[in-house]
Amino acid sequence: MAEDNVVYVGTKPTMNYVLAVTTQFTNNPKEVVIKARGRAISRAVDVAEIVRRRFNTDAKVKDIKISTEDLKTEEGGTIKVSSIEITLEK
Amino acid sequence: MAEDNVVYVGTKPTMNYVLAVTTQFTNNPKEVVIKARGRAISRAVDVAEIVRRRFNTDAKVKDIKISTEDLKTEEGGTIKVSSIEITLEK
Numbered sequence A, B: 001m002a003e004d005n006v007v008y009v010g011t012k013p014t015m016n017y018v019l020a021v022t023t024q025f026t027n028n029p030k031e032v033v034i035k036a037r038g039r040a041i042s043r044a045v046d047v048a049e050i051v052r053r054r055f056n057t058d059a060k061v062k063d064i065k066i067s068t069e070d071l072k073t074e075e076g077g078t079i080k081v082s083s084i085e086i087t088l089e090k
Helices: A014-027 A040-055 B014-027 B040-055
Strands: A006-009 A031-037 A060-072 A078-089 B006-008 B031-037 B060-072 B078-089
Touching: A006 A014, A006 A040, A014 A031, A014 A040, A031 A040, A040 A060, A040 A078, A040 B040, A040 B060, A040 B078, A060 B040, A060 B060, A078 B040, B006 B014, B014 B031, B014 B040, B031 B040, B040 B060, B040 B078
Parallel strands: A006 A031, B006 B031
Antiparallel strands: A031 A078, A060 A078, B031 B078, B060 B078
16 A cells, blocks of 8 residues: 555646645645656656645645666566655645 | 756757766766756656766765746747756765
8 A cells, every 4th residue: 555645646647646745735734755757757846846836835845855766677677767756844 | 158067958868968967077076966847857867866876976966956947938928847956966
């Protein structure tokens, strides 16, 4: 199960994730972590910016971490993919 | 003119920007700022990770900032676009 205060950003429309983050803030007002990998990283930044500027204007960016994860391929090899974690706090 | 220690990441291949950052570190060993907007944000994170892990392994992420910029459209309106600034330091 996903952790309660984490929103994983993937390939759905940006506003789906914005809604997920604002919903999390309703339940757990302290902080929400937005995570994404690869090309979804740009969308994760959009989500954080839209939440912060339009929906939870009292939220601010507490921390941003970037890292590299090893993903297993179907052929049994691994590929490296960048990831981001953006922590918003109220 | 671009500032000396800034690399703007756009739509070229990732390794072009990795080379630009490592070249900057040769000239100005203290820190290099990687900037990108919109969909190039994911590539900027890849650039920072590849530099840090493979080419300048003594470099570390000093700071990451995200923000929203207003871009003028040809029709005279403005659109909002997310941006990132990743500061690597040795």
